[in-house]
Amino acid sequence: MSNIIEHKYNIGDTVYIVASKSNPIKTECKLCNGSGQVEIKQSIWKCPSCKGKKTKIEPNFERIPMKCTVRGIWIGKQEDWTSLNYDLVNTNGVRKRAKELKIFSCIEDVERQIDKEREKRENS
Numbered sequence: 001m002s003n004i005i006e007h008k009y010n011i012g013d014t015v016y017i018v019a020s021k022s023n024p025i026k027t028e029c030k031l032c033n034g035s036g037q038v039e040i041k042q043s044i045w046k047c048p049s050c051k052g053k054k055t056k057i058e059p060n061f062e063r064i065p066m067k068c069t070v071r072g073i074w075i076g077k078q079e080d081w082t083s084l085n086y087d088l089v090n091t092n093g094v095r096k097r098a099k100e101l102k103i104f105s106c107i108e109d110v111e112r113q114i115d116k117e118r119e120k121r122e123n124s
């Protein structure tokens with residue numbers, strides 16, 4: 001048995017991963033139709049749903065490509081190649097960790113992956 005572990009990427013390589021970006025959506029409050037008020041028994045009250053703010057903020061996560069540099073490679077507990085993990089750092093200096101299967105060598109591949117995930121969500 002060989003002790004050599006095959007890895008696709010090397011330290012210093014530029015790679016891409018799929019990242020989540022919080023992009024909340026502001027929508028008009030459905031309860032008060034964006035007026036911030038509701039009428040209850042002929043009295044006007046502050047809308048209990050939006051608290052008078054007229055809008056509601058819905059959480060929404062956008063999937064985006066993130067460019068990273070490989071800083072380290074390490075093996076997970078199971079001794080198979082799928083548990084090969086990478087320490088990455090993005091262009092803002094934020095550390096990330098990803099399995100080899102979740103890493104792409106070019107932006108076109110990561111964009112294809114994002115499209116694939118989107119199609120999967122839309123079809124389910």
Ligand SMILES: [Zn+2]
Binds near residue numbers: 029030037051053
């Ligand atoms: Zn409201």
